[in-house]
Amino acid sequence: MKTLNKKIKYFFIFLLFIFSSFSKSIELETADPEEEGFSKARLERIAPAMGKYINANLTPGVLTAIMRNGKIIHFETQGYMDVEAKKPMRDDAIFRIASMTKPIASIALMILWEEGLFQLNDPVSKFIPSFKKVKVSTTSDASGKTGKLIDPKREPTIRDMLTHTAGLANSYLGNSTAYDEIMNAEPLAKSNAERINRLSKIPLNYHPGESWEYSHATDVVGHLVEVISGESLDIFLRKRIFEPLDMRDTHFYLDDTKDGRLTAQYAPGEKMKIELRDPGSDESRWIQSPRYLYSGAGGLVSTARDYLRFQQMILNNGKLNEVRILAPSTVSLILENHTSDFLIWLYGKGVGFGLGYGVVTDRGEASTTMAEGSAFWGGAYCTLSWIDPKNNLTGLIMTQLRPYRHINIRQDFQVLTYQALIE
Numbered sequence: 001m002k003t004l005n006k007k008i009k010y011f012f013i014f015l016l017f018i019f020s021s022f023s024k025s026i027e028l029e030t031a032d033p034e035e036e037g038f039s040k041a042r043l044e045r046i047a048p049a050m051g052k053y054i055n056a057n058l059t060p061g062v063l064t065a066i067m068r069n070g071k072i073i074h075f076e077t078q079g080y081m082d083v084e085a086k087k088p089m090r091d092d093a094i095f096r097i098a099s100m101t102k103p104i105a106s107i108a109l110m111i112l113w114e115e116g117l118f119q120l121n122d123p124v125s126k127f128i129p130s131f132k133k134v135k136v137s138t139t140s141d142a143s144g145k146t147g148k149l150i151d152p153k154r155e156p157t158i159r160d161m162l163t164h165t166a167g168l169a170n171s172y173l174g175n176s177t178a179y180d181e182i183m184n185a186e187p188l189a190k191s192n193a194e195r196i197n198r199l200s201k202i203p204l205n206y207h208p209g210e211s212w213e214y215s216h217a218t219d220v221v222g223h224l225v226e227v228i229s230g231e232s233l234d235i236f237l238r239k240r241i242f243e244p245l246d247m248r249d250t251h252f253y254l255d256d257t258k259d260g261r262l263t264a265q266y267a268p269g270e271k272m273k274i275e276l277r278d279p280g281s282d283e284s285r286w287i288q289s290p291r292y293l294y295s296g297a298g299g300l301v302s303t304a305r306d307y308l309r310f311q312q313m314i315l316n317n318g319k320l321n322e323v324r325i326l327a328p329s330t331v332s333l334i335l336e337n338h339t340s341d342f343l344i345w346l347y348g349k350g351v352g353f354g355l356g357y358g359v360v361t362d363r364g365e366a367s368t369t370m371a372e373g374s375a376f377w378g379g380a381y382c383t384l385s386w387i388d389p390k391n392n393l394t395g396l397i398m399t400q401l402r403p404y405r406h407i408n409i410r411q412d413f414q415v416l417t418y419q420a421l422i423e
Helices: 001-024 046-055 098-114 131-135 158-163 177-183 192-199 217-228 234-244 304-315 328-334 408-417
Strands: 061-068 070-084 265-268 274-278 351-353 358-360 375-379 383-388 393-398
Touching: 001 234, 046 061, 046 070, 046 408, 061 408, 098 158, 098 217, 098 234, 098 304, 098 328, 098 383, 158 217, 177 192, 192 217, 217 234, 304 393, 328 383, 351 383, 358 393, 393 408
Parallel strands: none
Antiparallel strands: 061 070, 061 393, 265 274, 351 358, 358 375, 375 383, 383 393
């Protein structure tokens, strides 16, 4: 009898294991748009609007997705993931998401905050000592060559790094001579630790907490995850976010094209017509690059499915299915505006910045269709995703074009999303 009971016990343990494994891979539910407050007829305006960019040879292909109340009500692919090979865009195409990595790295750090391992107002130097010696340029050119280098009024904090108010120079626009001289000096950095230590030697553009400047601050966030957790950023993200949320196609590097799903990447050439820059083949730098830098600011590739799962977790106040990543109070803190009246010049008035996301503070000033309280961010390859808690809505557009400021495809998709929302 005891042997039989033991067998029954192990049988139920086996069933529990199978069920838990299955539950983790449950896909996002789909629904009739009309049942979720959307007009089907109006949603049909999306395809031709996206198609005009493809037909004009301004972008290779586009994937658009909308979720409401946790259900997919629109998911559409158009054009090509590889124009030269005439490979149609796939539902499971893998995209370079660039700065859409930032919310993920920021959430990773907030997981550690919930474990009581640091406070947001702790100085960064508590964990990365080289930031203790940082200086500020009086000319805000991050070089100090035409002005003086002075001590900051206070040290940059972890919260400053999460909100881009630490004073780091905006190297994305190529206006930091010191960034090029220090960060790109030979030999190149061979680890996140070495790279962030170099970053700490670049003079700040302003005193911490006194202005907003888009920068590589989230690379510092990523390295803070490593220092505080004792694990490399790629391993921490995989163990604490990607595997629990079943984000199976989100990586810093790829071993291969994953059955040909890696998209090719393009740039505007003559008359802004697209030209190939990075192939979707085994020759892509996401496959060929050495694997020692894991950029929290912009290193990931992902799929629409994976990123929607991540965003839905945030929209669900930190939980997806039975997996809880963060507490609701933490998500609420993340989505608050932490930048007061600072101008988030990348988007203009009416937009603030939370802990890893841009947040809409005034729809009128921002001239946006997103509701106030919405959180968003995009990537350098013309990707964009947002969550709208008021309307319980998530939007996502993926393509592979860099630079992309000459087209309004992301803005068009947002307008087309909300014009179809009728309830």
